[in-house]
Amino acid sequence: xxxxxLLGLLVAAALLGACAEKQQTAATRQLDDKPWAxxxxxxHADAGFKAGDQxxxxxxxxxxxxxxxxxxxxxxxxx
Amino acid sequence: xxxxxxxxxxxRCIECNGCVTACKAEHExxxxxxxxxxxxxxxxxxxxxxxxxxxxxxxxxxxxxxxPVDCFYRTDEGVVLHDKDVCIGCGYCSYACPFGAPxxxxxxxxxLRGKMDKCTFCxxxxxxxxxxxxxxxxxxxxxxxxxxxxxxEMCSTKALIGGDGxxxxxxxxxxxxxxxxxxxxxxxxxxxxxxxxxxxAPAQPKAAKx
Numbered sequence: 001x002x003x004x005x006l007l008g009l010l011v012a013a014a015l016l017g018a019c020a021e022k023q024q025t026a027a028t029r030q031l032d033d034k035p036w037a038x039x040x041x042x043x044h045a046d047a048g049f050k051a052g053d054q055x056x057x058x059x060x061x062x063x064x065x066x067x068x069x070x071x072x073x074x075x076x077x078x079x
Numbered sequence: 080x081x082x083x084x085x086x087x088x089x090x091r092c093i094e095c096n097g098c099v100t101a102c103k104a105e106h107e108x109x110x111x112x113x114x115x116x117x118x119x120x121x122x123x124x125x126x127x128x129x130x131x132x133x134x135x136x137x138x139x140x141x142x143x144x145x146x147p148v149d150c151f152y153r154t155d156e157g158v159v160l161h162d163k164d165v166c167i168g169c170g171y172c173s174y175a176c177p178f179g180a181p182x183x184x185x186x187x188x189x190x191l192r193g194k195m196d197k198c199t200f201c202x203x204x205x206x207x208x209x210x211x212x213x214x215x216x217x218x219x220x221x222x223x224x225x226x227x228x229x230x231x232e233m234c235s236t237k238a239l240i241g242g243d244g245x246x247x248x249x250x251x252x253x254x255x256x257x258x259x260x261x262x263x264x265x266x267x268x269x270x271x272x273x274x275x276x277x278x279x280a281p282a283q284p285k286a287a288k289x
Contacts, residue, residue, distance in 0.1 A: 002252070005251055010275045022280065028165070029149070029152060029165055029205065030162055030205035030206070030228045030262070031152060031205065032152070032160065032204070032205040033207060033223070034155070035156065035208070035220070035222040035223045036223075037208055037223065038208065038223060042267060046224055046226055049225045051159075056270060057225060058080045058243070060080075060225045061222075061227060061242055061243060062242070063248055064225070064227055064242070065240075065241075065242035065243060065246040065247070065250070066108060066224065066246060066250070067236050068227070068232055068239050069231065069232075069241075069242070069250055070250040070253065070256070071237065072250075072253045072257065075252075078275035
């Protein structure tokens with residue numbers, strides 16, 4: 001008989017648990033990795049830059065843009 | 080390094096939608112969401128022009144300015160990205176963007192509007208570079224692999240150029256010089272007109288009657 005009120009309290013607490021106020025803290029933006037930090041281990045990276053080398057990464061993108069998108073330089077390079 | 084930029088050469092674009100397809104395939108963009116699209120002006124009329132449009136990664140991005148939860152950020156390379164964990168899918172950015180870049184997937188039975196999705200310049204999001212979580216939310220991070228956006232690299236006529244702004248400008252300048260024309264196609268002169276020699280002076284606004 002003594003356990004009945006205790007049991008009742010436990011059941012009430014369990015039932016009212018869903019009525020608790022939700023956390024209202026605003027989510028904050030995560031900080032992004034630097035692109036020259038490189039892809040995750042084991043993933044493909046284009047040959048030409050080492051992960052973590054900013055200057056090499058920038059040079060890689062510059063070269064890729066010129067070679068891939070500027071046919072005038074490619075035509076001029078032909079003998 | 081300058082900021083990352085796109086430019087579409089309307090003299091070359093043939094409206095093949097290869098850029099749209101490349102983007103959809105590269106990032107497994109959901110049905111109904113188009114991070115990139117091709118717009119044709121004067122369609123069917125001789126001399127029609129097409130351009131490929133996506134997020135232009137504005138230097139002073141209006142989407143960033145209006146976002147109530149501040150989910151946008153700009154990387155050191157000038158790429159405008161957003162954090163989908165913070166986005167509430169309100170759509171303010173969509174109203175603010177002059178290019179219609181922000182897209183909203185419709186999920187579920189009742190077409191619930193999802194979190195905003197847009198072109199990332201193939202730079203992923205705030206999750207770890209190349210991680211599964213990043214791919215699921217934002218698509219592939221090609222910049223971290225030392226590559227340029229898939230749309231620009233797949234463009235068959237090289238109408239769409241993407242990359243370091245200095246290089247992009249250099250490539251476009253070379254084309255214009257070789258063609259002897261083209262600088263007038265897009266820019267200030269096209270948007271606002273040019274002064275006409277000997278033309279009538281612009282009309283003055285009439286004084287309001289009291």
